[in-house]
Amino acid sequence: MASPAHVPVLLDRVVALLAPALQTEGSVMVDATLGLGGHTEAVLTRCELARVVGIDRDPDALARAGERLAGFGDRFTPVHAVYDELPDVLDDLGLGREGGVDAVLFDLGVSSMQLDVRERGFAYAEDAPLDMRMDGTTGPTAADVLNTYSAKELARVLREYGEERFASKIAAAVVRQREQAPFTTSARLVELLYAVIPAPARRTGGHPAKRTFQALRMEVNDELAVLRRAVPAAIDAIRVGGRVVVESYHSLEDRLVKQAFAAVTRSVAPPDLPVVPEELQPALRLVTRGAEQADESEIAANPRAASVRLRAVERIKDRTAA
Structure with a gap:
């Protein structure tokens, strides 16, 4: 299988943010969303003293990344897991709280490989089974969501995760149509969306199915709940000088x-205290000012970069002192 040519969003900037934490012999980075391994390949190439633990819930992604990264030998360790299982993964590898790691990277959302494989059902451009599971071996599919959720539940998913203005209308139409036959493939759903979303709205904001498909994907994979658990776990896992870097697209x-x-970089001292004692100083500091975004040239070369928001923090106090 040929190595994929896809270049991750903001690759050079991400590696630049990670590199200061990976300059000592045996330093460890966790790529919590391994995907096709583009970030990990760049880190292993440019940070020659580091090794990487690559986590992904998608067995196909792990297999393809493993082929891509085989030349790095034991500097790369693949793990099949969801990224909120980070503490268990580190414990299994002997890298838990007692030791810790030097960096954790999250590149959130769906990978190019998942979008490109028709049978996965992530893309709306062609007819395919309504699956959308990042791990195709377990859990409910997008079809299950469409065919079993109430109109109220569907509308909530579309509104909350897809920021879809016509969530209630779409949900009502889905419930009506599934009474005739269950939803199984994407073409029928796309056809429904064209019928329900008014023409003026279809002419702006990209493909009319984009928001609905995003919402279904996030619901099927429980993405926000997983992230809500995973980011604090990553912060807890890094040792002094370690960094957590996150690319978000939603x-x-x-x-x-x-x-x-913000919670871990804010002092807990009273605001009027003239001198903040060490024990009240924050345990981490922000490395990025706000959220960094891609420039016009990167967006032109890779449209996925248009929505990226990049943030990073660094631990400056030992975990036992925090």
Whole structure:
């Protein structure tokens, strides 16, 4: 199988943020969303003293990344898991709280490989089974969601995860149509969306199915709940000088990351205290100012970069002192 040519979003900037934490012999990075291994390949190439633990819930992604990264030998360790299982993964590898790791990277959302494989059902451009599971071996599919959720539940998913203005209308139409026959493939859902979303709205904001498919994917894979558990676990896992770097592509994801980072970089001292004692100093510091975004040239070369928000923190106090 040929190595994929896909270049991850903001690759050079991400590696630059990670590199200061990976300059000592045996330093460890966790790529919590391994995908096709593009970030990990760049880190292993440019940070020659580091090794990487690559986590992915998708067995196909692990297999393809493993082929791509085989030349790095034991500097790369693949693990089949969901990224909120990070503490268990580190414990199994002897890298738990007592030791810790030097960096954790999250590149959130769906990978190019998942979009490109028709049978996975992530893309709306062609007819395919409504699956959308990142791990195709377990859990409910997008078809299950469409065929079993109430109109109220469906509308909530579409509104919350897809920021879809016509969530209630779409949900009502889905419930009506599934009474005739269950939803099984994407073409029928796309046809429904064209019928329900008014023509003026279809002419702006990209493909009319984009928001609905995003919402279904996030619901099927429980992405926000997983992220809500995973980011604090990553922060807890890094040792002094270690960094957590996150690329988000959805406003709700970015808000969760921003809140988690703010909580650990804020002093707990009273605001009028003239000198803040060491024990009240924050355990981490922000490395990025706000959320960094891609520039116009990268967006032109890779449209997926248009929505990226990049944030990073660094631990400056030992975990036992925090």
